Amino acid sequence: MNFNSLYEKPVLFAIAAVVVISIGTLVTTFIPLFLPSTQPVSPLVKPYTAVETEGRDIYIREGCNNCHTQTVRPLRAEVARYGDYSKPEESAWDRPFLWGSRRTGPDLARLGGKYPDAWHYRHMANPRSMFPASNMPAYPWLGTAKLDTALTARKVKVLGFGYDDAEVARQLAAFRRTVTVPSYASAQVRDQATPAALRGELTELDALVAYLQKLGRDLKAAQRPAGPGTAQAAEGKNPYAGDRAAGEEGEKIFEENCRVCHGEKGAGGFGPKLATTNHKFGGTDADLFASVSGGRPGGMPTFLQRLGRDRIWKVIAYIRRLEGGNR
Amino acid sequence: MTNGKRSDSVVRGFALSSVFWLLVGLVVGLWLAAEMIYPSLNLAPWLAFGRLRVVHTNGLAYGFTLAGIFAGSFYMLEKLTRTRLAFPGLAKVQLWLFNIAIALAALSLFAGMNTSKEYAELEWPLDIVVVVLWVMFAVNVMGTLVKRREKQMYVSLWFLVACVVTVAVVYILNNLAVPVSLTKSYSAYAGVNDANVQWWFGHNAVASVFTFPILAMFYYFLPKSAELPIYSHRLSIIAFWSLVFGYLWTGAHHLMLTPVPEWIQTVALAFSLFLIAPSWASVINGFYTMNGNWDRMKSNYLVKFFILGITFYGLQTIQGPTQAIRALSGHLHYTEYIPGHVHMGTMGWVTMIITASMYFMMGKIAGRGIHSVKLANVHFWLILVGQLLFTVALWIAGVVQGAMWKATNADGSLMYTFLDSVAAMYPYWTARLLGGLLYFAGIAVFAYNLIMTSRKPQAA
Numbered sequence: 132m133n134f135n136s137l138y139e140k141p142v143l144f145a146i147a148a149v150v151v152i153s154i155g156t157l158v159t160t161f162i163p164l165f166l167p168s169t170q171p172v173s174p175l176v177k178p179y180t181a182v183e184t185e186g187r188d189i190y191i192r193e194g195c196n197n198c199h200t201q202t203v204r205p206l207r208a209e210v211a212r213y214g215d216y217s218k219p220e221e222s223a224w225d226r227p228f229l230w231g232s233r234r235t236g237p238d239l240a241r242l243g244g245k246y247p248d249a250w251h252y253r254h255m256a257n258p259r260s261m262f263p264a265s266n267m268p269a270y271p272w273l274g275t276a277k278l279d280t281a282l283t284a285r286k287v288k289v290l291g292f293g294y295d296d297a298e299v300a301r302q303l304a305a306f307r308r309t310v311t312v313p314s315y316a317s318a319q320v321r322d323q324a325t326p327a328a329l330r331g332e333l334t335e336l337d338a339l340v341a342y343l344q345k346l347g348r349d350l351k352a353a354q355r356p357a358g359p360g361t362a363q364a365a366e367g368k369n370p371y372a373g374d375r376a377a378g379e380e381g382e383k384i385f386e387e388n389c390r391v392c393h394g395e396k397g398a399g400g401f402g403p404k405l406a407t408t409n410h411k412f413g414g415t416d417a418d419l420f421a422s423v424s425g426g427r428p429g430g431m432p433t434f435l436q437r438l439g440r441d442r443i444w445k446v447i448a449y450i451r452r453l454e455g456g457n458r
Numbered sequence: 459m460t461n462g463k464r465s466d467s468v469v470r471g472f473a474l475s476s477v478f479w480l481l482v483g484l485v486v487g488l489w490l491a492a493e494m495i496y497p498s499l500n501l502a503p504w505l506a507f508g509r510l511r512v513v514h515t516n517g518l519a520y521g522f523t524l525a526g527i528f529a530g531s532f533y534m535l536e537k538l539t540r541t542r543l544a545f546p547g548l549a550k551v552q553l554w555l556f557n558i559a560i561a562l563a564a565l566s567l568f569a570g571m572n573t574s575k576e577y578a579e580l581e582w583p584l585d586i587v588v589v590v591l592w593v594m595f596a597v598n599v600m601g602t603l604v605k606r607r608e609k610q611m612y613v614s615l616w617f618l619v620a621c622v623v624t625v626a627v628v629y630i631l632n633n634l635a636v637p638v639s640l641t642k643s644y645s646a647y648a649g650v651n652d653a654n655v656q657w658w659f660g661h662n663a664v665a666s667v668f669t670f671p672i673l674a675m676f677y678y679f680l681p682k683s684a685e686l687p688i689y690s691h692r693l694s695i696i697a698f699w700s701l702v703f704g705y706l707w708t709g710a711h712h713l714m715l716t717p718v719p720e721w722i723q724t725v726a727l728a729f730s731l732f733l734i735a736p737s738w739a740s741v742i743n744g745f746y747t748m749n750g751n752w753d754r755m756k757s758n759y760l761v762k763f764f765i766l767g768i769t770f771y772g773l774q775t776i777q778g779p780t781q782a783i784r785a786l787s788g789h790l791h792y793t794e795y796i797p798g799h800v801h802m803g804t805m806g807w808v809t810m811i812i813t814a815s816m817y818f819m820m821g822k823i824a825g826r827g828i829h830s831v832k833l834a835n836v837h838f839w840l841i842l843v844g845q846l847l848f849t850v851a852l853w854i855a856g857v858v859q860g861a862m863w864k865a866t867n868a869d870g871s872l873m874y875t876f877l878d879s880v881a882a883m884y885p886y887w888t889a890r891l892l893g894g895l896l897y898f899a900g901i902a903v904f905a906y907n908l909i910m911t912s913r914k915p916q917a918a
Binding site: 138139141142144145148149151152153154155156158159160163164168169170188191192193194195196197198200202204205206207208209211212217218219221222223224225226227228229230231232233234235236237258259262264265266267268269270272282285286289290387388435436437438439440441442 | 644645654715
């Protein structure tokens, strides 16, 4: 056959084109589908609960993935900003995957447990009430919409999460109790985002917050050291104690990193009041350093990688001034 | 050239549909650009950025670009085969079904029915409609090629066939999903595999929508407009096969430094660099076609569209592979640099070629050229300057943003909060909006000019 006749035989030409595009497809896409090493599975990474599944679908519906990634790259600054880099096992239950392609807002892969629920309720209702320079849309309509759970059992079955309809109903009821009892830690802020008629129901915002709190939590749980802050316990004394300039610099750092949760001049908010000598996790230099650098349960993130030792001590110098002003 | 009647009305129908969806997609784009600066414009759920961005990308990739490709394809098919479309009635049905499908697609995306997979967001019932549309198109392309009266198939027809088969393969495989209701489904693949399949699709949707058929139009309409033969037939053979072969390996360059297996990333990087050669073969073929006749850039209003278009294609295909290099990907990926890159391709390359091809086709169909060459020149300069302002602003923005994310103090702690990097973007976002407005003004001039051209026969 004369090779040039390929350009005279359209059907043969189309077949040739299919063969040519199939080679790269086969090697880079099709064969990896059948290699278990492409998507390893770990028992430490749990499937989503019924509520988290609904929350994830709201995340998809609103197109959150258009501005937020969910994959931390193995780069030094990235690990410092967000936490440990993403592992393939963490995506095993994700259909679809939600790694995203653009960070108009920050990566969310390590968001779970970083802040208390109340932080999210307020932030979703109006991001600019907390961060004036933010350009994230406000989502007030999520808190005013009752969560539709008609398809939840079916979704869980299709996704193969391994629990039955009765368990779905139990989880939905249990979660509803959790967020609607008066003793719920974020009850006050949730009530502000939820109309009176829906305060006893599950809303779309409840489900979304549940999903956001799941992100990265399994990995964090698997990697948790003996206790938060233990590695930094050796740091005992503030080198900036009484240093006026350091305290002023600490105030700026506080404004950018702490104010949103601990309130104006440490008056308290989602996080405990800091303008006091009676600190929740202890008031010595070593205690405060451990709290800021290593984080505390209930929503205090770790700041060692982000701020570094020096700036943490400056913030503590500022906190000491707040204590003083309060005395 | 053709024997008997031609399918001018279908070509005109797709051309005007294309212009309509172009205007809609750009208005949405402008709204998005404004939302970046004024978040209070997220007035309602269907206007919120996350939903609107998907309407923008789908409306322009599928509404505008595909309609433009259909118009150009049917026109070129009849000319290059010297015969009428095999199934002109089917092409008319395709025109109507296409517009209904795009309208439904826009409405469903406004309503938040989306799969989240980029450029494959449509839910499964609309995916089926898209496949039906594509089969209709493929039947006409192959049918017309089989009954052609011209012995050799010209290079434009090869790219058309490549477009037909590649879209079919990547679209169907990436959209495989298990439905839970009429408006909701879950991907057939999980996690890393879903990511790998998605970006194999994502990159080859770019290849088979923004590259192959646009090259087909370039290879046909540049020589036609310039009244010069294409420089080298042999070069186009080499360029074609190596481009079509290489593209399918490169999807994972969208997933550098993610949990996708490292070997897949590295293979994608290698083939991305390889693709510079066949991409530039087309650039060189275009430039050398003009050799000795560069004065036609000045004397022929269409030539400059095609030459600037292929120049941006050349820049695009250098920039793209460099972004695949791990060190650069680490700095630039996820920043504004990437939308800057994409918009050079779409606003610089794709739109230049499609709008110029439409002037050529509609001028021929009207039988007396276009309504106003002067307005075509105004259109050219507005979209050129608008695009450059838009893309250059975003490239700089991306480099700044990446640097702020990386910057550390002497003790290794981070220099900037994420919010600092957002606050630094506002001036660039303003420049982008201005560029978008200029570009939109150019497209509005184009739309007016084209509509006036298509009206001419009735007026006479």
